[in-house]
Amino acid sequence: MAVTLILALLSVAYLFQAWHLSVGTRNNLGPGAYPIGLGFFMLFCLGLKLVKDRKEKKTKTGKGLAFRWQIWMGLTSLGYALILERVGYLASTVLYATVMALIFDCTDSHEGCMSRTLTAQTVVRALLTGLAITALGYLLFHVLFNFRLP
Amino acid sequence: MEIFKTASVFLETPALLYLFLGYSIGFFFGAVPGLTATLAISLLLPLTFSMAPVTALVTCVGIFVGGIYGGSVTGTLINIPGAPASAITTMEAYKLTRKGQAARAMGQGAFASMIGGFIGALLTLFLLGPIAELSLYFRTPDKFSLVLMAVVVAMLLNGESLLKGVIATGLGLMMGSVGLDYFSSAPRLTFGLATLTQGIQLLTVVVGTFAVSEILTQLNVRSLVTIDDSAGIGKARMKDFLPPKADLRQIGPINYLRSTLIGFVTGILPGAGASMASLMAYSVAKTCSKRRDEYGEGSIEGIAASEAANNAMCPGAIIPMMLFGIPGDSVTAIILGVFTIHGLIPGPLLLIERLDLLGPMLLAMLVTPVLIFFTAVLFGRHYLRILKIRKSFLYPFIAMAALVGLYAATYSVFQMVMTLCIGFAVYVLKNEGYPSVPFLLGFILGPLMETFFRSSLSISSGDLTVFLTSPFSLAFLIISALFLFIMGIYLPRKMETARRSF
């Protein structure tokens, strides 16, 4: 339901933007014609979906969306994207891969995550993974395929 | 045939090595649950920048074919399909594994894959020329109707719910229209963000849709506690992998050929993909079989049908991609990206002008299926070890390779941020049951559809009937309408009545 509403909102914003574009003439269509048509089509579909969502609301028990670790990973990746260029490949990648390894190590463990404290051993293991990944990436991108890494 | 003359490439360059390498990578990604061939090619896409076009294309073919087969190995051994396309095979093959016949199931799977892939590739080789010639008669309105048909099929053939497939495609279409207007170069639909005028690149969408969202999903999935070789595959001998004569006789050439054809035709249909191919071939084989009772209990016929079909799909899917830029499934959609990276613009003329590149690629499609069978016989008993790789190494590496690869290809932080956003959005949508492949297809097909439509109208001076007066265009429109009727109205209604009568 929430997702449908967000998509509908997005479509309205899209349509609003398209509205200002020129539609052109029939033998020379402007940039607006297709997006306006598409916007209306999407609103129609999402309207149908909303009706369907309301009907199914009672019967459906959603899977539930896991978010906590996804947000952590998203932020880490975002940070990586932002510092990669300035800090350079080696330092930023070791950092990034280590944090990612920690996150995956953590979510993969069967005892659950938040209760567990980080032992030196897990950190060292993640750091080693991070180093290995960085080295592998360097080999792949720089040595094998001749890309210029920052 | 001219294509065979290009075979010398394999002798003069390390192309064969790359083919094998691609096959191994594809096989690996196909076999590990959660990784797919699509993901492998998305990661490789930026790397192809610095590869020679021939090697890049040949590697892609290897990954494509390897990925399809790899999935069924995991399915056979531990009952978890490594890739969605092997769900049907898994159903039958794991039953055989439980009976202690894992080698027989794997051997037959590999053999059927070889037959399907090889005949499919032969069909492509011989049909590509005639279809290209025919397509030279396609005018702009015909091309529009063809793309429209592709969009309709992409909308209808994917996902658990029809409406979700339509919405996912629509989102892709919307995203494809953001950036610059192709005709007048004026910026449009940028939501006030100046950076969006640089447009969203196919590469960015691919990495976001397949790499980032997959990693996010994997955070919720715990790896298997232990992988034990209950099937005893480690002790099997090479001889056990060779399909026994009795099996071949039971399946019969008709089953192989029919499944191959079904797979091949499904491949040509845009957006249908390998899962659809194997499901259809399996259902037909079941209907036609004399031993229908075996199906679902470990039928060797079912394995053959499913594997022949999903491997025949690969070469079929190449045809519309090469001739019209319309990808048949998610992997070909990304191979299309490799084409554009190397400045190859799909079209009937491409086949004539750049046979030096496309020839080896087509030949690779012929060679790889043979590779499937021989590697399965030689190394089959070691395949289980692939699954023992540590997740906390694998996924961070994939995340790094995806982001750095994108950076190396675009040198743009914006594209990296964009890919993360797309990945997050796709993750949320996938969780709600929206399919991701139609989204990508919509993104690719949208611009084609719009430009062909607008060009058609300016050629005909604004006369809309131009789409009905051309025989090709009319045919495509009728097929689209039929699809819409059957998949969109007839089948759902029938299923509804079936459900009610329970």
Place this chain on the structure above:
Amino acid sequence: MTLKRIGMLLLCAAIALFSVGTLVAQAADYPASDIKHIMPWGAGGGTDTVMRAFMNSLEKTLGATIYTVNLPGAKSGQGGAELMDSAPDGYTIGSLTYDGIITVPFFGLVPGYDTARLRFVGTVTDHPTVIAVNAKSPWKTMEDVIEDARKNPGTIAISNVGTGGVWHLPVLELEQLAGVTFRHVAFPGGSGEQREALLKREVPLACSSVGGIYPAIKAGHARLLAVMGTERFADFPDVPTFKELGYDLNWGSMRVIAVPKDVPDEIFNKIEAAAAKATEDEKWKTWLAESGGGGWIWRDSATTEQFVKDLQAKVFKLMDELVAAGTISK
């Protein structure tokens, strides 16, 4: 230690690394390190292939390694903007084409984009714009076409690759000069689609560059009617120029190289001299001869600067008229 605390620590480490400045090399003994070449179009395209080949020769005359970075997007505006924003130390050079000089600044596709922020090193290629027909077309000469167009105003179709673009404007100018009107059909897919349309006789005429139409001529599918250069094109000496026909049209698509505005004169002169010398390079010349098409010239910095100014003055005026007429929107 909890995970949260680890996260904070790592964040601090990131910030520390972030603030480390980079050392800037001095420019006295230029070139002391590798040079980045920004290519604003995708890899494998026409411009990319030509400019990479040229950079190979420039590497030798300049005495430094040049690596090419493809930054496509926003009709080449992305790469152009990147060039403008890079340090003016001579270690970043860039290629520009018609779109980078006209389309991007006219539509304001990239904020802060301004060709005045660049200093042009020189022009490497200049391909005249041409008008071509299907080889079997009843029109034998450009005059036939114009005569026909006079009788049937607004019905004869001619293809280009984008409204208000590099191959649309020349036809508009021709319309003004000859007092005729055509029907314009755009194929944003590029010159490949134009060739296809010409071959299938969907659109009888095509306005393109020599290079764009060359494959079709070679295959015997198309014929040139007239060239918009100042003189006849070497590879097709029988095809007249528009000037000879009485229409003063001079259009072409060029590839220029440029550096950020504030590059010190000393370094700039070194680059310009090296580029001029590179055009004399045997390897470059053989490469050109093999890839065919002609149109290869060298114009020095001053000429190129003037050329860009003139072109912008002429084309911006035409495009403003188009905007006023509502054909395109800005």
